[in-house]
Amino acid sequence: MIHLLSTRDLSREDAIGLLDVAEDMAAVQDREVKKLPTLRGKTVVNLFFEDSTRTRISFEAAAKRLSADVINFSAKGSSVSKGESLKDTAQTLHAMGADGVVIRHHASGAPFTLATSGWIDAGVLNAGDGTHEHPTQALLDAFTMRRRLHGTASRGRDLDGVSVVIVGDILHSRVARSNVWLLETLGAEVTLVAPPTLVPVDVTGWPANLEYDLDRALAGAPDVVMMLRIQAERMHGAFFPNSREYARTWGLDDARFAQLPASTMVMHPGPMNRGLEIAARAADSPQSTVREQVANGVSVRMAALYLLLSGERGEAR
Ligand code: CP
Numbered sequence: 001m002i003h004l005l006s007t008r009d010l011s012r013e014d015a016i017g018l019l020d021v022a023e024d025m026a027a028v029q030d031r032e033v034k035k036l037p038t039l040r041g042k043t044v045v046n047l048f049f050e051d052s053t054r055t056r057i058s059f060e061a062a063a064k065r066l067s068a069d070v071i072n073f074s075a076k077g078s079s080v081s082k083g084e085s086l087k088d089t090a091q092t093l094h095a096m097g098a099d100g101v102v103i104r105h106h107a108s109g110a111p112f113t114l115a116t117s118g119w120i121d122a123g124v125l126n127a128g129d130g131t132h133e134h135p136t137q138a139l140l141d142a143f144t145m146r147r148r149l150h151g152t153a154s155r156g157r158d159l160d161g162v163s164v165v166i167v168g169d170i171l172h173s174r175v176a177r178s179n180v181w182l183l184e185t186l187g188a189e190v191t192l193v194a195p196p197t198l199v200p201v202d203v204t205g206w207p208a209n210l211e212y213d214l215d216r217a218l219a220g221a222p223d224v225v226m227m228l229r230i231q232a233e234r235m236h237g238a239f240f241p242n243s244r245e246y247a248r249t250w251g252l253d254d255a256r257f258a259q260l261p262a263s264t265m266v267m268h269p270g271p272m273n274r275g276l277e278i279a280a281r282a283a284d285s286p287q288s289t290v291r292e293q294v295a296n297g298v299s300v301r302m303a304a305l306y307l308l309l310s311g312e313r314g315e316a317r
Contacts, residue, residue, distance in 0.1 A: 006178070044059070047089070054297060100305060101114065109132065125308065136304055147292075
């Protein structure tokens with residue numbers, strides 16, 4: 001693997017291989033000494049042009065647990081506010097010796113540009129680009145599903161036949177897009193549920209069913225319900241339907257949560273709008289994997305950094 005830009009680029013073998021390396025990394029997290037010397041001497045730059053809590057911190061933790069040096073860059077408070085371009089920003093950081101660049105950017109395609117422009121010579125990991133993709137989120141989601149379903153027998157397994165309902169603001173969701181492609185590769189059956197106003201125009205080309213009625217989708221007792229954040233910041237004003245109507249019609253409220261089988265996993269990538277797309281009872285229940293997703297994110301990002309920057313696939317040492 002040279003870069004990690006999109007889950008659409010991943011073969012089934014690559015995806016399962018990465019999830020298996022993440023299992024090795026998770027085993028390291030259970031040890032008293034959580035660090036590996038694997039990336040000693042390498043430098044990872046976290047290049048964040050958009051806000052983040054989970055992704056930025058878990059990439060930093062992942063790089064440090066592999067003994068890499070980490071440079072954190074946030075556009076806020078940097079020379080980006082003086083008009084410095086992506087190219088000049090990236091080349092400035094690369095001049096400080098980056099082997100890997102983790103980039104989050106508001107523009108869809110920015111990581112692809114960085115990886116293919118020849119501006120820098122480093123592995124590029126997409127940490128979320130506009131409304132396009134968030135591949136490590138989808139990988140940690142798949143890792144979480146695999147672990148809940150198969151426990152210690154997860155290694156080598158795909159998600160064949162697993163039913164996943166993804167609910168909410170599909171239009172603005174890079175998490176939904178990355179999940180749809182990865183879950184299809186791993187054999188899962190995906191149903192998207194959203195108000196008609198929050199569905200992308202190209203959705204008919206996605207490998208997923210489309211449903212507008214949440215109650216009908218949940219009546220099928222899916223294995224996984226993944227609630228998405230309403231991304232008000234991308235709507236440039238009021239969104240339709242309004243918050244109250246949205247919560248009533250497309251939210252996982254107490255009544256809908258009570259109807260779900262106890263075996264159904266409730267997922268959310270975070271940050272959550274409690275009371276809008278998900279009720280506190282669902283978010284904090286034993287069926288919720290929200291905190292597991294965050295913990296698993298470190299293992300999955302360790303695996304991605306290891307595979308990109310060590311240039312080989314294998315057992316973690
Ligand atoms: N899930 C996710 O990307 O969260 P952050 O925006 O906090 O990184």
